[in-house]
Structure formats: structure tokens, C-alpha cells
Amino acid sequence: MNKLYNYLKNRLGVTQKILTSLLLSIVFYGVTQAQDYKITFSASGESTTVDSVQVLNITQAKSISLKGTDTLNLVQDITRISDFGANKNFIRIYPNPMTRNAKLEFVLMQSGEVVVQIFDLDGKLVAINKQNLEAGKSIYYISGVKSGTYLVKIQLPNEELSTKLISTNRNNGVPKIHQLTTNFVTNLKSATSEQLVEMQYNEGDSLIFTGFSGSELVDIIGYVPTGDANIEFNFESQIIMHEFILFVRDVDSWTPIDPEGALVVGASVKLLDIDNPDKAIPLYEGVTDSNGKLVINNVSEEIYFVYIEKEEKSNIIAKEIINGKEVGFAISAIFLNQAEIEQSVTLPGTVPGDPKLIDVNGDGILNRNDKTFGNRVTIIGPVEHTYFISEKN
Numbered sequence: 447m448n449k450l451y452n453y454l455k456n457r458l459g460v461t462q463k464i465l466t467s468l469l470l471s472i473v474f475y476g477v478t479q480a481q482d483y484k485i486t487f488s489a490s491g492e493s494t495t496v497d498s499v500q501v502l503n504i505t506q507a508k509s510i511s512l513k514g515t516d517t518l519n520l521v522q523d524i525t526r527i528s529d530f531g532a533n534k535n536f537i538r539i540y541p542n543p544m545t546r547n548a549k550l551e552f553v554l555m556q557s558g559e560v561v562v563q564i565f566d567l568d569g570k571l572v573a574i575n576k577q578n579l580e581a582g583k584s585i586y587y588i589s590g591v592k593s594g595t596y597l598v599k600i601q602l603p604n605e606e607l608s609t610k611l612i613s614t615n616r617n618n619g620v621p622k623i624h625q626l627t628t629n630f631v632t633n634l635k636s637a638t639s640e641q642l643v644e645m646q647y648n649e650g651d652s653l654i655f656t657g658f659s660g661s662e663l664v665d666i667i668g669y670v671p672t673g674d675a676n677i678e679f680n681f682e683s684q685i686i687m688h689e690f691i692l693f694v695r696d697v698d699s700w701t702p703i704d705p706e707g708a709l710v711v712g713a714s715v716k717l718l719d720i721d722n723p724d725k726a727i728p729l730y731e732g733v734t735d736s737n738g739k740l741v742i743n744n745v746s747e748e749i750y751f752v753y754i755e756k757e758e759k760s761n762i763i764a765k766e767i768i769n770g771k772e773v774g775f776a777i778s779a780i781f782l783n784q785a786e787i788e789q790s791v792t793l794p795g796t797v798p799g800d801p802k803l804i805d806v807n808g809d810g811i812l813n814r815n816d817k818t819f820g821n822r823v824t825i826i827g828p829v830e831h832t833y834f835i836s837e838k839n
Contacts, residue, residue: 482521483673487677487678490680490681493663496659498511499658501655506648510643510645514659520671538666542611546749552600553666554583558579560578560584560603561576561599566596573590587623587625589747590615591611595613597611624827651670692833713738713835714755715734715752716752719750748824749822750822761821761833768814775818776806776821778803780801781800784797790802803816806818
């Protein structure tokens with residue numbers, strides 16, 4: 447229990463400004479004692495079992511712990527309350543250190559504009575998300591942050607939160623921040639046979655409920671009780687799935703009249719593990735239909751290599767074997783005119799209609815250091831993209 451208490455003490459709380467505001471609100475409404483409210487707990491998602499619950503009254507800076515099968519009874523005067531000396535807003539990133547992705551959670555006490563930013567140690571802005579949110583618990587998804595130490599800043603309507611993020615990601619993805627669905631409160635469960643655990647409560651107090659299932663699953667819900675209720679924790683899996691739609695076009699069919707290249711029917715598409723890009727064991731695969739289109743459903747959020755081939759054509763050209771693996775220059779598009787060629791990194795002799803190749807390391811030169819296993823794609827939401835194949839070498 448001490449371990450759990452210390453965990454929450456280090457991670458939960460509010461600033462003095464919010465505490466003062468909430469207390470003034472209570473005085474304004476003339477409320478000196480609360481009605482008795484009964485709060486029960488349930489769960490959905492990866493687990494439907496609530497093992498334990500930590501309840502933090504952030505208005506009074508006090509907390510208690512109870513079993514997930516217990517019923518919390520919010521009443522006027524109870525002395526069985528542990529002091530909670532935290533004096534900082536709750537903000538949590540997990541896992542931290544992160545590898546490929548992480549979740550950011552915090553509690554927004556008032557609706558308004560929220561700006562989430564990630565900065566490196568040089569003060570350079572790495573990623574940003576800006577939107578209007580309703581009061582309550584907010585959950586964000588962070589991905590594509592390369593290895594290093596970063597500062598995460600959250601600008602709320604009336605204050606700023608910050609915390610440190612450590613990434614051990616070995617891949618160079620695109621840093622992204624986007625919001626996920628938050629949890630909710632439902633009506634009171636009908637079961638009333640569980641043990642009653644009492645906690646002192648004044649009308650209008652803000653509570654944070656932290657639910658635990660097993661040793662890994664945790665969910666947090668902020669709530670101001672106004673009656674009997676059931677708190678439903680969503681112990682969701684960390685794997686988020688999306689739809690990936692792609693089209694394949696043939697560079698070699700290019701003409702000035704058909705500058706996009708013909709759509710390719712029957713092209714084999716494979717999504718390869720970024721850490722083990724073995725074409726013999728793809729993570730996802732399929733074949734383009736009569737419209738040159740392939741839809742791959744339920745793709746988990748991750749960075750992949752996309753490898754495409756049909757007969758002698760592929761989305762990587764000038765192939766060779768390096769360290770036992772086949773690599774080549776990845777194609778990003780088709781050169782439509784000479785002006786595009788002059789503004790791009792190219793191989794000698796490139797003409798309109800040739801494939802546009804990716805300078806992977808960004809050094810302004812195309813050489814074997816730019817050869818790769820396919821086109822990189824970062825799946826952090828529904829994605830639609832067009833890829834190109836060619837036989838040219």
C-alpha cells in the first residue's frame with residue numbers, strides 16, 4: 447500500500463491556484479457538507495476486473511485506497527483519511543522511457559484551448575498539438591520521437607504543466623502527438639453487497655479515481671460527484687489499430703499524356719517490421735485489386751517498411767545485397783519535367799518520366815548509403831498513400 451501511495455503522491459495533485467479556486471467556489475455556494483453518495487466501480491477493455499482503487503480528493507488534498515469490489519461512501523465527517531501532501535497537477539507519461547510510442551495523461555480542470563508541445567534539450571520544437579478540450583481527463587498518444595531526452599509542456603487555459611520524456615527509439619520516425627478517446631462515468635451499479643468504505647466529502651469537491659487491474663493495467667478518471675454513480679475504468683490495450691489504404695502505379699508506363707503512371711493490378715504488397723525487415727515474414731500483406739488498390743485493416747500504430755513488387759518491377763530499384771539483405775533506392779514519385787529534376791537530388795542521366803528516388807540520409811547525394819528495404823510509412827491514424835514501382839535500374 448505504501449508503494450501505491452508513494453506512486454500517486456509523486457504523480458497526482460493540483461496547483462495552489464486551482465485548490466484556492468475550488469475552495470472559493472465551495473464558499474460561494476454556501477455548501478458546508480455533502481449528501482451521502484455511493485460510488486461503485488467496474489471495468490471494460492482488456493480487463494473487466496478492478497483489483498483496487500485509489501481515490502484522491504484534489505480539493506482537500508486527501509486520499510484513500512479501497513478494493514475494486516468495495517463501494518465508496520462519500521459522507522460528511524470521517525476521520526479515516528490519509529494526508530496527501532502533493533501540490534502539483536497530475537501529469538503522467540507511460541511508458542517512460544518510451545521505445546516507439548507512449549501515452550500522455552493529464553486532468554483538465556476547465557474547458558478551453560490546450561497546447562501540447564515537445565521540445566528537445568536545445569529548445570527546438572519537435573512536435574505540437576493544439577485544440578479545444580472539455581474539462582476532464584485527457585489522453586494523448588506520442589509516437590515517432592527519436593532517442594533522447596525531451597521536455598513536454600502542456601499549456602492549459604490558466605496554467606502550464608511540464609514533465610520530462612525519455613525516448614530510446616532507434617528509428618527516425620515523424621514525431622506526432624494526437625488525442626485519444628477519454629473515459630466516462632455511468633449510472634450506479636445495482637449491486638450493493640460490497641463493503642462500504644467511507645470518505646469525507648463536501649459538495650463540489652473534485653475527485654480523481656485511479657483504478658488498477660493486475661500489475662500492468664492502470665486507468666485514471668477525474669470526476670465531481672453529484673449523486674450515486676458507477677466509475678467505469680477502461681483498461682484498454684496499448685495497441686491501436688487503423689486502416690491503411692494504398693494505390694500502386696507503374697513508373698514505366700509514364701507518358702506526357704498519362705503523367706501519373708498506370709494503376710497496377712495484382713501487385714504484391716508487404717509491410718515489414720522496421721527492426722527485422724524480412725520479406726519472408728511480413729507483418730501484413732496483400733495484393734492490389736482491379737483498381738490498383740489495396741486496403742489493409744487493423745494495422746497497429748507503428749513505423750513500417752512498405753515493399754511492393756510485381757514480376758520484375760519493385761518500389762526499390764538498383765538493388766544489391768548489403769549485410770545479407772536486399773536493398774535499393776526507394777521510389778517516392780515520378781519526375782514530370784526538367785524543372786523538378788533540377789530541384790531534386792538525382793542520379794546522373796535522369797529525365798522526365800524517371801522515378802524520383804529518396805535521399806534517405808538527407809546529405810544531398812544518392813549513393814548506397816541511401817539504399818533501404820522499402821518506403822517508410824508511419825501509421826498513427828487512417829492512412830492513404832500512393833506508391834510507385836519500376837523496372838529501371
